Amino acid sequence: MYQTPLTSIFPNANSQIWELQYATHPSVQSKFKRCLDIMGSFVGLLILAILFVPIAIAIKIDSPGSIFFTQERYGLKGNTFRIRKFRSMVSDAEQLKSLVSNEANGLIFKNKxxxxxxxxxRFLRSTSLDELPQFWNVLVGEMSLVGTRPPTGDEVMKYTQRHWKRLNVKPGLTGEWQVSGRSQVKDFEQIVDLDLRYQENWHPMYDLLLIAKTFYVLFRRIGAF
Incomplete structure (x- = not known):
C-alpha cells in the first residue's frame, strides 16, 4: 500500500485534503504485460519512423506551428510525465478554447x-496517427499499450477519491474507453466506470483482447473526432 495526499501534488490547493490509498495493481508487476509493451512500442516506433516525414510535411503545409503538441499528464500513482502527439489543432488552440462549447459532462472536454x-x-485523429509519438512513452515505461486515459493537471485538481483509482494502473494508448466508443463517450463518470472495469477484469490475455478490439475500431474509424 502507498499513500498520495492531494496536497503533495497541488501544495497550493485550498480544497479538501484527500489521503488516497492505493494497492499496487497486478498489471503493474506483470512481466508479460511489460514484454508486450516493449514489443508493441518497437513496432509502433517503426511505423512512426516510416510515416514521420509525410505527416510532418502535411502538418506544416496545413497549419503554421510546431509538428508536435506536448503536454504534461498524470500517470501511475499520480506521477507526471510528458506526452507528445502530432499536432492536430491550430497552434494557439489553448487561447481559443473559451470560444468552444463543451459537449461532454464532467472533467473532460469534447466538441465534435x-x-x-x-x-x-482531423484525419490524424480519425486514424489515431496523432498518437504514434506516444509509443516512446510506452517504451520507457511511462505508459502501457493498454491502460487508462492519462488525465491533465486541470482534471486531477478536481478529482474525488473515486477518480484517483483510475491511476492504479499505467495509462494506456488504448483501453476500455477507446474500444467502447472513444469520443462518443461524453460522460466522464462513464469513462471512470470503464477504467475501473478494466482493473477489475484485467489478466494478461485481456490486454490482447483489447488490442484486437482496438484494431477493429481503428479500421472502422469508430468514435474518433
Missing part, C-alpha cells in the same frame, strides 16, 4: 465540430 482542429489534424 471544434473549429480549432485542422484538416490534417
Amino acid at each position: 465540430n471544434d473549429f480549432r482542429i485542422t484538416k490534417v489534424g
